[in-house]
Amino acid sequence: MATTVTPPVPGRRRRTPLARREARWAYVFLAPWIVGFLVFTAGPMVASLWLSFTEYDVINAPRWTGLDNYRQLVADPQVARSLGNTVYYTALHVPLVMLISLGLALLLKRVGRWQGFFRTVFYLPVMTPAVAVGILFLLLLNTQDGLINRGLALLGIDGPSWTTDPGWVMPGIVLMSLWSLGSTVIIYLAALQNVPRDLYEAADLDGAGAWARFRHVTLPMISGSLFFTLIVNTIASLQMFTEVYTMYFGNRQTQGSFNSDAASFYVIHLFQEAFQFLHMGFASAMAWLLFLIILIITAVQVKLSNRFVYYEGEDR
Amino acid sequence: MSRRLRATALAGVLTLALSGCGGVGGGGDSGGGDSKGSGALSTMGFGLSDEIAKTRVDAFKKDHPDVRLNITEGAFDEQQFLSAVASGNPPDLVYMDRKLIGTYAKRGSIQPLTDCVEKQQIDLGQYRQAAKDQVTLDGTVYGIPEFSQVRVLYLNEALLKQAGLTADDVNLADWASLPAVNTKLAKVSGGRLSRIGIDPKIPEFLPMWAKANGAEMISADGAKANLTDPKVVEALTTGVKLIQDQGGWGRFKSFRDTFDFFGAQNPLAKNQIAAWPMEEWFLNQAAKNSPKAELVVKPFVDRQGKPLTMSSGQAWVVTKGAKNPDAACAFVKQMTATDTWFAAAKARAEARKAANLPFTGVWTGNTAADKKIFDELYQPTGNKRFDDAVATIREAQDAAFAMPASPAGAEFDKAWTDAVNRVLSGQAQPAEALARAQQEATAALDKAAG
Numbered sequence: 001m002a003t004t005v006t007p008p009v010p011g012r013r014r015r016t017p018l019a020r021r022e023a024r025w026a027y028v029f030l031a032p033w034i035v036g037f038l039v040f041t042a043g044p045m046v047a048s049l050w051l052s053f054t055e056y057d058v059i060n061a062p063r064w065t066g067l068d069n070y071r072q073l074v075a076d077p078q079v080a081r082s083l084g085n086t087v088y089y090t091a092l093h094v095p096l097v098m099l100i101s102l103g104l105a106l107l108l109k110r111v112g113r114w115q116g117f118f119r120t121v122f123y124l125p126v127m128t129p130a131v132a133v134g135i136l137f138l139l140l141l142n143t144q145d146g147l148i149n150r151g152l153a154l155l156g157i158d159g160p161s162w163t164t165d166p167g168w169v170m171p172g173i174v175l176m177s178l179w180s181l182g183s184t185v186i187i188y189l190a191a192l193q194n195v196p197r198d199l200y201e202a203a204d205l206d207g208a209g210a211w212a213r214f215r216h217v218t219l220p221m222i223s224g225s226l227f228f229t230l231i232v233n234t235i236a237s238l239q240m241f242t243e244v245y246t247m248y249f250g251n252r253q254t255q256g257s258f259n260s261d262a263a264s265f266y267v268i269h270l271f272q273e274a275f276q277f278l279h280m281g282f283a284s285a286m287a288w289l290l291f292l293i294i295l296i297i298t299a300v301q302v303k304l305s306n307r308f309v310y311y312e313g314e315d316r
Numbered sequence: 317m318s319r320r321l322r323a324t325a326l327a328g329v330l331t332l333a334l335s336g337c338g339g340v341g342g343g344g345d346s347g348g349g350d351s352k353g354s355g356a357l358s359t360m361g362f363g364l365s366d367e368i369a370k371t372r373v374d375a376f377k378k379d380h381p382d383v384r385l386n387i388t389e390g391a392f393d394e395q396q397f398l399s400a401v402a403s404g405n406p407p408d409l410v411y412m413d414r415k416l417i418g419t420y421a422k423r424g425s426i427q428p429l430t431d432c433v434e435k436q437q438i439d440l441g442q443y444r445q446a447a448k449d450q451v452t453l454d455g456t457v458y459g460i461p462e463f464s465q466v467r468v469l470y471l472n473e474a475l476l477k478q479a480g481l482t483a484d485d486v487n488l489a490d491w492a493s494l495p496a497v498n499t500k501l502a503k504v505s506g507g508r509l510s511r512i513g514i515d516p517k518i519p520e521f522l523p524m525w526a527k528a529n530g531a532e533m534i535s536a537d538g539a540k541a542n543l544t545d546p547k548v549v550e551a552l553t554t555g556v557k558l559i560q561d562q563g564g565w566g567r568f569k570s571f572r573d574t575f576d577f578f579g580a581q582n583p584l585a586k587n588q589i590a591a592w593p594m595e596e597w598f599l600n601q602a603a604k605n606s607p608k609a610e611l612v613v614k615p616f617v618d619r620q621g622k623p624l625t626m627s628s629g630q631a632w633v634v635t636k637g638a639k640n641p642d643a644a645c646a647f648v649k650q651m652t653a654t655d656t657w658f659a660a661a662k663a664r665a666e667a668r669k670a671a672n673l674p675f676t677g678v679w680t681g682n683t684a685a686d687k688k689i690f691d692e693l694y695q696p697t698g699n700k701r702f703d704d705a706v707a708t709i710r711e712a713q714d715a716a717f718a719m720p721a722s723p724a725g726a727e728f729d730k731a732w733t734d735a736v737n738r739v740l741s742g743q744a745q746p747a748e749a750l751a752r753a754q755q756e757a758t759a760a761l762d763k764a765a766g
Contacts, residue, residue, distance in 0.1 A: 058398045059425040059636075143570035144508060158507070161566025166741050259737040260730070275394045276726045277760070278423060 052284035058274075062281060069285035079286065081261060082269040083293075085170065089265070090237035092174045097181045097233055098226065104181075105188035119189065123182040134246030137176040138163065148175070163247075169262035173244055177237075184229050191225035192218065223309045231301055238294055241267040266290060354382035357643040360400065361392030361411035367663040368678065375659060376650045383643045392416075401425050406635040408644040414450035414461060414631045415729070418538050418721030421458040422764060426633040428456045432645035442654065446627040446718035447681045453721040454537065459631030460648040464681040465595045466625040466712045467517075467524060468705075470602075473610035475501060475511070475590040483612045486514070486591045488528070489621040491554050495561055501590035502562045509567045512583075515592040516555035519736035523719055524593070524626040525551035528618040533732060534757075538722030539765055541757035543732055543750045552746040556739050565740040580605045596679065596709045603674045603702050613705035615712045627716035629681050657685035661693055674699070676706050679713060686713065727760035 015023070052069055054062035073079050108118055128136075140146050141162035149159030162172035195218060203213045219226075248263040249272075266286070274283035364370050364387065377385060390396075392412040400406040410426070420426045433440060440448065443461050451459035471483050479500040486497055494514060502513030516525065523533050531547035534540065542548065559568045575583045578601055583589045585606040593616050602611055615623035632648040634641055650656055657680045665675040674697040680686055690710060696703040722728055735753035738744040744752070 057423050058402050059420075059423045138573075142573060143566050145570065145574050161570065164566040164569050164741060166743060259741045259743070260734050261738065261743070262741075272730075275398060276730075277724070278398075278419065 048284040048287055051281050052288050054281045055279075056281040056284075057278040058280050059278070065281070069282045070289075072282060073285055073289055078264070078269060079266075082264040082266045085262070085264055086238055086240065086266040088170055089173060089177075089240060090234060092170070093177050093237045094230065094233045096174065097178065097184055098229060100178065101181045101184035101229070102188050102226075104185045105192055108185065108189050109192045119186060122185050126180045126182040128180070130242035131246045133176065133179055134243040137172075137179070137243070138247050141172045141175070163258060166259050166262035169259065173240075173247075173263070176243060176247075177240075184233065187225050187229055188222065191222035195221040220310045224311055227301070227305045227309045231298060234297060234301070235294055238290065238297075239267055240265045241271065244268060245271070354380075355640050355643060356384045356386060357409070357640050357647060358386040358388065358407040359409040359411065359647075360388050360397060360407040361390070362387060362409075363389040363391070367667050368660045371660040371663040372651050372656045375656050376647055379650065380643070380646060383640075383646070385647075397425075401635065401637070404637060406637050408634065408638040408640045409647060410633050410635055411462075411630055412459075412633060414447065414459065414629055414721075415719060415725050417451050417459050417631060417633060418453050418723050418725045419764070420633070421453045421456075421721065422723035425636050426458050427636055427638065427641065428458060429460065429634065429645070430456060432634065432641065432648075433457060435642075436645045436649045438645075438649050442682050442684045443652070444627065444681050444683055444713065444716065446716040447629055447631075449536075449720050450627075450629075450718045451631045451633075451721065453723070458721075459633045460652050461629055461631045461681045462652055463629035464679045464713060464716065465597065465628050466679070466709065466716050467521060467593050467595055467616055468625065468709055468712050469591065469593050469614045469616050470584070470598065471591050471612040471614065472584055472587060472589065473612045475587055477610075479590070483614060486614075487621075488614075489617050489619050491529075491619065494554070495557060497591075498558050498561055504563050504567075507563065507567070509563045509571045511587065512568070512572065512589040513562060513591065514558050515572065515589060516558045517593050518552070518555040518559075518740075519733040521593055521626065522548075522552060522555065522732065522736055524616060524624065525555055527626070527717060528616070528624055530619070534720060534722060534728060536720055538720040538725070539761055541728060541731070541754050541761060543735070543754040543757060544747075549747045549750055552736060552739060552750065556746065559740065565742075569740075577601055578605075582606060584609050584611060596712075599702065599705050599709065600676050603676055603697070603699075607674075607699060607702070609701075611701050611705065613708045615708055615715065623712055623715040625712045625716045627713075627718045652680075652682055654682060654685040654688055657682055658688050658693070661685075661689045665693055674702065676702065677710075679709070686710075722761065722764075724757075724760040724764035727764075728757045731757035731760065 051062055053064060053066060055065045055068070056062035104122060108115055108122070111118055125133075140148050143149060143159065143161045143164065146159075146162070148162070152159040160168040162168050162175075199217045199221065200213055203217050208216065244263055244265055245268050248258040248260065249268060267290070270283050270286045270290070273279045273286065362369070364373060373385070373387070377383075388407065392410065397406075397410060397412075406425075412420075417426070421428075432438070438460065440457065444464050447461035447464055448457070451457055451461050469486070469488060471486055473483060476482060476485070481497065481500060485493075487493060498513040500513070501511070502509070503511035518525070526533050526545075526548045529547040529551045531542065531545040531551070533542055533545075533548055535542065559565055562568050571588075575588065577583070577594075577598055582601065582605055584602055599613065602609060616625050618624045632644075632651065634644045634648075638644055657678070661678045661680075664678060668675040675694065676697075677686075677694050678689055680689070694706070696706075719725075731753040732750070734756075735744075735749035738749045738752075739746050743749075
């Protein structure tokens with residue numbers, strides 16, 4: 001009597017009781033996150049999507065208005081202005097943070113035994129509460145008596161009106177944002193320290209100079225970190241809120257006395273619509289527009305990363 | 317990933333938070349039906365930060381032992397309030413800026429107080445008219461007012477003398493004379509402003525300048541914007557010119573932002589400003605920190621020379637869904653009653669005396685209480701400048717107006733302050749900026765009116 005043996009189907013191997021038990025426990029341990037995600041993220045997202053098609057003032061029941069909020073999004077000049085400001089800020093902030101952080105990380109790598117000290121020094125500002133940073137920079141950027149313009153005056157430069165001249169408000173905010181580049185510096189430093197030394201030695205043997213080593217060894221080897229910070233900083237920039245709100249909108253002393261055209265960021269406008277003007281439905285539509293923008297930008301970045309980012313061990 | 321999701325679902329998360337955060341909401345059990353009230357009573361937006369608050373709350377507790385008062389201390393926070401309302405667990409009482417009342421009343425988040433006033437026999441006639449205007453929408457009272465901050469004109473007479481001027485020369489009725497006086501008083505050298513001549517205090521005080529010129533920026537019912545009135549445009553033009561003549565908004569504002577009005581190094585003591593309209597509270601600070609300053613306080617006046625001032629303040633409102641409206645009504649009645657205010661003012665006077673500081677009065681928003689405080693409690697300090705200033709402020713209280721309650725107050729305020737800032741930044745001319753603000757405000761007001 002012939003016996004037939006069923007060959008194992010690749011990928012569908014029967015799991016042992018141990019594996020099943022482990023899987024069950026894995027789900028148990030994952031449950032808090034899954035529940036948290038569903039309740040605090042996915043659920044509200046679905047709710048906000050629904051609210052974006054309604055007129056809702058938080059106090060009374062939502063009223064279905066179809067695409068009205070989205071039509072208003074397109075027509076509202078304040079939305080366009082705040083979005084334009086946010087994109088302008090992102091375009092200035094992200095490359096600057098990446099370049100300066102990389103420069104600082106390269107310097108830090110050479111410091112030697114004092115590296116720990118400087119690493120801490122660079123990271124400390126990240127620990128400063130965002131509200132405090134906003135207030136601090138309002139003082140630093142003061143046209144007449146701020147430290148920044150006083151410093152410029154020493155160089156014979158008549159500093160601009162950082163907080164009141166609409167053309168200088170955004171550069172002032174970008175300047176402020178550099179205060180907290182410490183986390184990007186630390187990420188780059190860690191990446192630089194992981195570049196295998198033998199690659200540099202091989203490049204030396206091939207006669208590569210400092211620039212060639214940086215261009216052909218360092219940059220490819222830290223491209224994963226560069227890509228990560230590009231995405232994270234882009235998203236953070238598009239969400240800019242606390243520092244600017246504190247400086248120009250939330251401080252009782254200064255509220256209403258700054259040019260809100262120049263300092264209006266998208267999320268600040270969203271917050272005002274939601275909680276000050278009680279247009280929560282419209283604010284929800286704004287949130288979904290921002291979601292789509294971030295989604296598209298991130299997708300483009302991921303697509304481009306296939307060409308520029310090198311992951312060690314990856315087949316190319 | 318979760319970060320991105322959180323960011324993009326901001327409104328959703330906030331909404332969920334609204335429905336989930338009830339920690340600051342009302343108490344568990346409701347009060348009894350008696351007019352004195354009993355049971356739990358919760359408040360939001362109020363704090364026991366000084367003797368004025370503590371004395372009045374203590375008086376209520378003493379007279380209402382059956383009410384368990386739960387005060388969630390802290391300033392009014394829109395998110396906190398809306399969260400509590402959306403979760404169906406609002407506090408019974410909320411203490412908020414009077415200018416917010418119109419919006420919340422229109423949307424039904426706070427209760428009309430008609431029954432409360434009737435049941436508790438609250439005498440609305442005792443409150444100042446300007447304060448009442450701010451808590452009344454479409455003829456219905458939605459709040460019980462507290463405090464009346466008014467604006468008066470402060471002058472540093474020492475600086476006036478240096479410029480060869482007297483207090484009478486700073487005549488706010490004569491707008492044509494102001495630029496010349498301003499130029500004499502201001503100190504600008506090398507593009508640097510080191511002394512402000514006249515600070516018109518715009519954007520904040522534009523409604524007062526407009527009113528002085530005979531224009532209301534919004535209709536009495538708070539429903540129609542009137543920002544394109546030539547008199548509003550003229551008021552803005554006048555204020556902007558005073559600033560431009562002192563080196564422009566950038567220099568002016570950055571210099572003004574360095575002022576510390578609460579310390580010994582205040583701009584009066586440092587001779588950094590010669591003439592400026594400001595809230596009456598600065599007199600307390602000046603009396604405390606610069607008793608020897610050559611301060612003169614005059615009323616802000618309209619173009620006919622008649623005293624005029626803009627009033628603002630707080631109010632108590634009872635929320636829709638309040639679990640203990642009876643106790644809430646009893647509370648607001650007692651908190652704003654003449655005798656309660658008097659007891660609080662007495663505590664303030666004693667505290668000032670103990671600290672060797674002058675007592676310059678309390679402006680309660682209650683006419684009868686103010687009279688009692690100043691007739692029976694207030695003692696002239698002996699410093700003629702400050703005593704005269706107190707008298708001026710007292711008179712100004714009777715000449716106060718307020719921006720009326722509006723169903724879209726926040727959007728209306730944003731529209732005109734944005735307009736002023738556009739002009740100050742050189743982005744637009746006054747008429748053009750106010751025309752745009754008129755459009756924005758009208759759209760918001762029409763939408764709010766439904």
